[in-house]
Amino acid sequence: MRSGGWAWALLAATAAHAGCTRSIQVPMAxxxxxxxxxGQRSGGNYPTLLREMGAAIGCEFVIQRVPRARLQKMFESGEADLLMPASMSPSREDDGEFVPLIQVRAGLLTLLREQPSPRSLAELIARPGYKVAVVRGFSFGAAYDQAMAVLRTQHRLVEETDPAGVARALRLGLAQGCVMTASIFIGTLVREPELAPLMKQLRVEPLEELGWSxxxxxxxxxxxxxxxxxxxxTAFAQAARSGRVWQLFNxxxxxxxxxGSIRPLP
Structure with missing residues (x-):
């Protein structure tokens, strides 16, 4: 369904609510x-979704750029109305109400190496000297959170402020692998000319504990x-059901x- 189609569906679904009572603050990384x-002008499929939705239901979304780690703290303190995008995590339930839009699967991303990669988080933890790069503030569920906490205590976790930092850590050999959804990493390589050559070396493998979420x-x-x-x-749920969210990704x-890393909701 094209944007006009789902916008009309949103209008019908939310007619009784007549928009938002105030501007909605959406800091993003x-x-x-x-x-x-x-600069401060936002782009990408999530800002596009917010602009379309705002026009359809009469809500103003105010998007500002912030570092990912600060974004999490802003949400916890009530300075951010939306945390987007975000995976479902038990640690966030007290602060917010989760609305699913897509399904994702994080995996182990490495650059071509002769050494076989770990096939599970447990195997990764058990491999001495294996360092993992991640984006600070990312979460892919309880198993991910627990494994990263263990690696942090063992000083084997390289925490970067954004996916580009993770890519550079892999390129420099500061970490042997990273854990995130492949689409995030690939999207970063596409946007960063200096990192684009890494695309040919990228290897993506599933980890047993990290299924679809x-x-x-x-x-x-x-x-x-x-x-x-x-x-x-109501509006976000309709956007997901209509297929518009999946279309924006494609x-x-x-x-x-x-x-293997993103699919629409069933």
Whole structure:
């Protein structure tokens, strides 16, 4: 369904709510091709979704660029109305209400090496000297959070502020692998000319403990009242059901790059 089609569906679904009671604050950090910035001007499929939705339901979304680690803290303190994009995580349930948009699967990403890669988080942890690069503030579920906490205590976790930093850590050999969804990493390589040559070396492998999980956004329980949460919950759910969210991903990413890491909700 094209943007006009799902916009009309949104209008019908949310007619009783007549938009949001105030401007919705959405600080965002760059994430591959999904969220990008030219100065303070936002681009990518998630800002596009917000602009379309704002026009359809009468809500103003105020997007500002912030580092990912600060974004998490802003959401926890109630300074951010939305945490987007975000995977479902038990640690976030007290602060926000989760709305799924797509399904994602994180895996182990490495550059071509002769040594076989770990096939599970447990094997990764058990391999002495194997360092992992991650984006600070990312979460891909409880198993991921627990494994990264162990690696952190063992001083084997290289934490970067964004996916580009993770790519550079791999290129420099500061870490042997990284854990995230392949689409985020690939989107970063596409946008960064200096990192683009790494695409030919990239290897993506699943990790046993990290299956498919839901990703989307969190609506703040601290800053949004129930009326605005209801309006936004309905609108985002309709965008996912209509196929518009999946279409935006396919429009943004190179053909074939989403296979194995992102799929629409069932």
């Amino acid at each position: 760059p994430v591959g091709l999904s969220v990008s910035f030219d 839901e990703s989307g956004l969190y609506l703040s329980r601290r800053s949004l009242d129930e009326a605005d949460r209801r309006t936004l919950r 429009d943004a990413y190179p053909p074939g790059s989403l296979t």
